[in-house]
Amino acid sequence: xxxxxxxxxxxxxxxxxxxxxxxxxxxxxxxxxxxxxxxxxxxxxxxxxxxxxxxxxxxxxxxxxxxxxxxxxxxxxxxxxxxxxxxxxxxxxxxxxxxxxxxxxxxxxxxxxxxxxxxxxxxxxxxxxxxxxxxxxxxxxxxxxxxxxxxxxxx
Numbered sequence: 288x289x290x291x292x293x294x295x296x297x298x299x300x301x302x303x304x305x306x307x308x309x310x311x312x313x314x315x316x317x318x319x320x321x322x323x324x325x326x327x328x329x330x331x332x333x334x335x336x337x338x339x340x341x342x343x344x345x346x347x348x349x350x351x352x353x354x355x356x357x358x359x360x361x362x363x364x365x366x367x368x369x370x371x372x373x374x375x376x377x378x379x380x381x382x383x384x385x386x387x388x389x390x391x392x393x394x395x396x397x398x399x400x401x402x403x404x405x406x407x408x409x410x411x412x413x414x415x416x417x418x419x420x421x422x423x424x425x426x427x428x429x430x431x432x433x434x435x436x437x438x439x440x441x442x
Contacts, residue, residue: 293324293328294324294328294331294332297319297322297324297328297332298332298335298336300318300322301315301318301319301332301336301341302336302339302341304318305336305341305342306341309346309347309350309351310341310342310347311342311344311347311348311373311374311375312333312337312342312344312374313373313374313375314373315332315333315336315342316329316333319332319333344375344376344379345379345382345383347375348370348375348379348380348382348383349383349386351366351369351370351383352366352370352383352384352386352387353386355369356387356392356395360395360399360426361426361427362392362396362423362426362427362428362429363384363387363392363427363428363429364427364428364429365426365427366384366427367380367384368427370383393432393436396423396428396432396433396436397436399422399423399426400419400422400423400433400436400437400440401440403419403422404419404440407419407422412441416437416441419433419437420433420434420437423436
């Protein structure tokens with residue numbers, strides 16, 4: 288510990304940050320680096336935050352999944368990719384993704400595709416289907432679900 292007051296200040300700032308919104312280990316690690324905290328002190332601060340339950344990766348993943356699905360209308364593929372980029376373990380990611388109700392998930396996808404279909408201009412059904420498929424994939428939905436829904440809409 289280079290400077291005890293710097294350590295305490297960083298710890299208090301990190302606690303304040305974590306108490307305002309859910310943060311994962313990776314988020315706080317980035318903040319500590321930005322604040323100029325040494326790696327050894329950074330590890331100690333993160334261990335304290337985990338011990339005090341300021342950082343809980345399961346809680347973070349559950350909140351992230353809920354927010355991104357409900358507000359951003361992201362699919363499971365995109366949500367999982369973003370959680371992986373934050374170094375969340377895959378077991379925690381899978382558990383958090385299971386919290387999404389399957390019926391709600393499919394209904395949301397159908398609503399997104401139907402809504403987007405109204406604004407898409409295409410020359411034929413093949414081009415329309417391709418554009419809707421790309422849109423669904425960009426939102427992070429599984430291709431098999433998209434194929435099923437697009438084939439269903441075609442009939």
